[in-house]
Amino acid sequence: MVQKIDTTKIVVDPFNTDFQQRWTWTMLGKTLLNAAENHAKARGFGMMDLNGRHYTWVLSRLAIEMNDMPRVYDEIGVSTWVESIYRLFTNRNFSVVGTDGTVYGYARSIWAMIDYETRQPAQLEQMEGEVFQQFLIPEEPCPIEPQGRVRPLHDEDFVKAHHAKYSDIDMNGHVNSIKYIEHIMDLFPFEAYQDGRNLHRLEIAYMAESYYGDLLSFFRRKLDDNAYEVEVRKGFIPGGDRGTPVVRALLRF
């Protein structure tokens, strides 16, 4: 039988936690992306495999919902599998479960495969369809809501700007998908993470890529006491150019 789900075993290391000794969202996010890539690689469609054929995976959307975060020294398993493939996109899901059975949370992600020379998306159902189909497991539960739509934010919602630095850039040469999350979480005061409070659900849509030196402007709008919309644009000039949306996100604390 074909193995469809891979599980990465992890012990939460002390310096991968926040000031409340909870696993950081940065480490969680990186672990999800690494699990995705390792799962794909083991099945012949990792980024390295695609590179030779001028294709690469592009993360389009990510929704993570955590009931709780593992604490320092907790032993967890991060599982990933492919739920479905349709024309231009594939749905990959994740679970984070303690070895003691504690269900910490789930994640949903949507990926496209693009030809990095023509920038055209690949027709996933046709191209290598047989390879993908055998690993689909639509019946595996991922009991969190799919991602909704985040609206554009107004110029007046501007909070801060940041020039993309060396540490922001990953192996693809773009600002790393998870680094955006780190910068977005840093828009909120310490109190948002104190006394048992933490980010509960994050939805993020990746709309364009940004590069070293790009001026990233962060916009934030409060929806209610526990929910915020965020937009990141590149090339925004206050009172001038609106810039290009790079990321839109919804955060529920």
Place this chain on the structure above:
Amino acid sequence: MVQKIDTTKIVVDPFNTDFQQRWTWTMLGKTLLNAAENHAKARGFGMMDLNGRHYTWVLSRLAIEMNDMPRVYDEIGVSTWVESIYRLFTNRNFSVVGTDGTVYGYARSIWAMIDYETRQPAQLEQMEGEVFQQFLIPEEPCPIEPQGRVRPLHDEDFVKAHHAKYSDIDMNGHVNSIKYIEHIMDLFPFEAYQDGRNLHRLEIAYMAESYYGDLLSFFRRKLDDNAYEVEVRKGFIPGGDRGTPVVRALLRF
């Protein structure tokens, strides 16, 4: 026989690399600190063990010298051991070696144990001396130079300021030792890391702790084409308060 050296096996995951597909210094640094803490914990003197007795480990100095960085999917072992203990400090060393035998580099670190209520350092040779002594292994080679002294920098060497954010803070409630390294590396342009160039040796002295919201000012002075001194101060006001030195570092590219 007492086991004195612990080795953490790691496969360099794709999203833990930089744009040249090299393991990041941030992940390297975190791995060293985690290895140190896990090694101490396994022997009864980890931070958690000390917490009950009002003590904690404080990293005083760190010198890392890398001949090369592991690349994506390389399999490596990160080893750590305690070289020596003297009155108020202990020397802990590290090696990073590929499973194929490639010696990537070494690190030296100096730690103090402090009473976090009185802020007084513990007399390590007396306190629990017997526990520590049995794990010392001074004969294990760590063929890199010990750390030198970094001089104070001038106000005119000021480069940028940064308010410490949520993601900067670790389980101790301070700005994380490795996050300083990330911020310091971000002071240098992309070209410093391109075309095979990379940081070769880093020396860093931790002089004071900083906290959420602290204004951290970064100073940089060029020594020669490949070497720079860096200082981080908190509370610096241009033309006013000199501030307090938090970190001093020497970087050789």
